[in-house]
Amino acid sequence: MRAQVFDQYGGLDVLDLREVAAPVPGAGEVLVRVAFVSVNPIEWKIRSGAFAAMLPMTFPVVLGNEVSGVVTRSAQTSTNTASVTASRASSAAAGTPNTW
Numbered sequence: 745m746r747a748q749v750f751d752q753y754g755g756l757d758v759l760d761l762r763e764v765a766a767p768v769p770g771a772g773e774v775l776v777r778v779a780f781v782s783v784n785p786i787e788w789k790i791r792s793g794a795f796a797a798m799l800p801m802t803f804p805v806v807l808g809n810e811v812s813g814v815v816t817r818s819a820q821t822s823t824n825t826a827s828v829t830a831s832r833a834s835s836a837a838a839g840t841p842n843t844w
Contacts (some may be wrong), residue, residue: 747806753793764806775817781808 745766750758769775787807789795 748808749804749806750791751803751805753791753796753801755792758791769817769819771819773819774815776811776813777816778811778813780812782810783808784810 745764746761747764749760749762749764751760752758767775786795787809790799790801791805791807
């Protein structure tokens with residue numbers, strides 16, 4: 745899957761669109777084929793490093809936690825599909841999940 749990833753704090757120049765492994769949903773989680781994503785002001789501030797002391801990130805990081813799309817897989821079954829709008833999606837696609 746494609747994801748906008750960064751490996752260090754900085755400006756727009758640290759963003760890199762790359763192929764990453766699709767995450768595998770764990771218990772109570774679903775995999776969503778994202779149609780739309782929102783990046784909020786807090787997220788560009790996180791990318792800049794402005795909150796590094798309060799919210800340290802484990803690189804690489806994928807931001808954009810408000811998504812809309814189709815559920816393609818869950819931990820319970822790989823055949824159920826449904827539309828979803830999530831207000832908090834995991835950014836675990838590129839590495840360790842960042843919780844903030």
